[in-house]
Amino acid sequence: MPDYQQIRQELEGIAVEDNPALVKQKSRDFYWYSPILKAQLDNVTADLIVSPKTEEEVIRTLKVAYAHGVPVTPRGGGTGNYGQAMPLSGGIVLNLLNMNRIKEIHPGRVIAEPGIITAELDRQTKAHSGQELRFHPSTTGTATLAGFIAGGSGGVGSITWGGLRDLGNILRLRVVTMEAEPRVLELSAWDLQKVSHAYGTNGIITEVEMPLAPAYDWVDVVIGYDDYMDAVRFADALTHRNGILLKEVAPISAPIPYEYFTRHKPWLKEGQSVVVLMVAPHSMAPLVAYAEKMKGDIRFRSDKVESMKGIPHAYELAWNHTTLRALKVDPSITYLQVQYPGPDHVEKVGKLVKIFGDEVISHLEFIKFDGAIQCSGLPLVRYTTEERLEEIIRIHEDNGCPIFNPHRYTLEEGGMKQTDTVQLAFKKETDPKGLLNPGKMIAWDNPDFDFKSGKNYLFPGLQSFM
Numbered sequence: 001m002p003d004y005q006q007i008r009q010e011l012e013g014i015a016v017e018d019n020p021a022l023v024k025q026k027s028r029d030f031y032w033y034s035p036i037l038k039a040q041l042d043n044v045t046a047d048l049i050v051s052p053k054t055e056e057e058v059i060r061t062l063k064v065a066y067a068h069g070v071p072v073t074p075r076g077g078g079t080g081n082y083g084q085a086m087p088l089s090g091g092i093v094l095n096l097l098n099m100n101r102i103k104e105i106h107p108g109r110v111i112a113e114p115g116i117i118t119a120e121l122d123r124q125t126k127a128h129s130g131q132e133l134r135f136h137p138s139t140t141g142t143a144t145l146a147g148f149i150a151g152g153s154g155g156v157g158s159i160t161w162g163g164l165r166d167l168g169n170i171l172r173l174r175v176v177t178m179e180a181e182p183r184v185l186e187l188s189a190w191d192l193q194k195v196s197h198a199y200g201t202n203g204i205i206t207e208v209e210m211p212l213a214p215a216y217d218w219v220d221v222v223i224g225y226d227d228y229m230d231a232v233r234f235a236d237a238l239t240h241r242n243g244i245l246l247k248e249v250a251p252i253s254a255p256i257p258y259e260y261f262t263r264h265k266p267w268l269k270e271g272q273s274v275v276v277l278m279v280a281p282h283s284m285a286p287l288v289a290y291a292e293k294m295k296g297d298i299r300f301r302s303d304k305v306e307s308m309k310g311i312p313h314a315y316e317l318a319w320n321h322t323t324l325r326a327l328k329v330d331p332s333i334t335y336l337q338v339q340y341p342g343p344d345h346v347e348k349v350g351k352l353v354k355i356f357g358d359e360v361i362s363h364l365e366f367i368k369f370d371g372a373i374q375c376s377g378l379p380l381v382r383y384t385t386e387e388r389l390e391e392i393i394r395i396h397e398d399n400g401c402p403i404f405n406p407h408r409y410t411l412e413e414g415g416m417k418q419t420d421t422v423q424l425a426f427k428k429e430t431d432p433k434g435l436l437n438p439g440k441m442i443a444w445d446n447p448d449f450d451f452k453s454g455k456n457y458l459f460p461g462l463q464s465f466m
């Protein structure tokens with residue numbers, strides 16, 4: 001057992017918290033979205049929360065942790081939903097919320113500290129020079145910039161700009177290593193893939209340079225369709241209208257909108273599916289013209305309501321907020337993350353909708369993927385058993401639709417089910433003792449793990465919390 005009294009002394013001058021209730025609070029994220037992760041991770045907790053204010057304090061913390069062999073799990077806003085920021089071996093949770101300054105704003109780019117909340121970053125860059133992040137997670141009000149980079153994938157704006165893994169969507173990262181003498185590395189271009197979406201397993205991000213896009217007062221629009229597949233076809237066709245500037249395109253099947261979008265209910269029609277959109281103000285006239293041509297029923301426009309007070313933004317109906325809204329009404333609901341590879345993505349959606357009916361309720365996000373428009377999905381699942389969930393996953397994959405399993409806490413099982421050799425090689429270089437966010441990279445803990453065995457990986461360190 002590490003000597004935490006001694007560690008506290010060595011961290012003198014840096015904010016440290018060991019009140020068990022507060023430590024537990026900062027040791028969790030949105031893992032409870034998954035009934036499977038909820039059962040596995042409910043008791044996970046750190047020993048200390050350390051909240052550095054500067055890169056120098058991060059370096060000092062890592063140095064002390066390394067010397068004592070104590071695990072360190074970085075944390076931003078704690079909005080990840082696969083237990084990404086949960087300390088499976090206890091130890092230190094490194095809370096980066098206090099490193100939240102913007103350092104520089106230039107035409108087309110911003111340099112910021114890791115813990116800035118993305119909505120706050122957008123607010124400041126918009127006020128400074130009418131710019132905003134190219135895309136943000138739907139949790140923009142609570143998620144941090146580095147948490148998004150280390151734990152997220154894309155979001156509101158990905159219809160135009162693609163995702164975080166696309167070259168050019170992150171410009172530069174400063175990363176501190178977990179060694180006896182921590183080093184500060186600057187990564188750009190292809191090297192960014194070493195730490196982007198690596199859950200903080202191979203370095204602590206202390207500075208971020210991101211590209212910016214022109215900011216608009218985006219208009220929220222909700223368009224109804226009696227037939228869900230008409231909504232999907234409209235969304236697909238709309239995203240191919242080159243001249244209409246969109247930030248968000250999400251077809252969502254009935255009964256989700258009317259049952260779960262409670263604040264929008266006065267505008268919605270029972271039984272209708274919807275397409276949730278964010279549209280640039282100057283694109284509204286062409287959008288309306290196109291919706292009329294495609295027989296869409298425009299139910300809601302934020303530029304026509306008297307006040308938006310109490311009405312959530314369109315993006316808070318989309319991405320994983322759709323799931324959150326459903327969970328608030330029906331806690332037995334869960335979800336999946338599906339890819340529908342094009343060019344026949346619409347047909348694939350149609351086929352799966354037919355197979356599952358009301359058991360798996362479709363929610364799609366249109367995004368640019370390798371230059372082409374495609375859709376991914378966050379369908380809601382009426383959860384019965386783990387076995388049935390596995391069967392639903394298998395049926396999707398048998399129909400050519402890969403699942404990124406949100407019911408797993410490891411990078412590999414939640415992703416492509418294979419070792420990311422680049423991230424693993426970088427971890428060997430930056431974290432030789434394996435102290436950064438243990439248990440999240442199977443390739444590190446168990447290089448012989450067979451992803452085809454059908455077995456789930458269980459991190460041995462977790463047993464101490466069971």
Ligand code: FAD
Nearest residue numbers: 076077078079080084138144147148151152153200205320
């Ligand atoms: P955290 O949850 O705190 O951390 C995420 C990961 O990053 C963890 O592994 C953590 O260890 C690591 N990390 C944090 N800071 C650092 C650092 N400085 N250096 C190294 N590693 C670090 N995700 C999307 O991609 N798009 C969405 O639209 C989206 N919508 C969501 C909606 C809801 C309702 C919820 C609950 C989640 C959603 N997510 C989405 C997932 C999550 O909110 C995002 O990925 C978010 O950006 C994470 O930011 P965070 O600051 O909360 O990170």
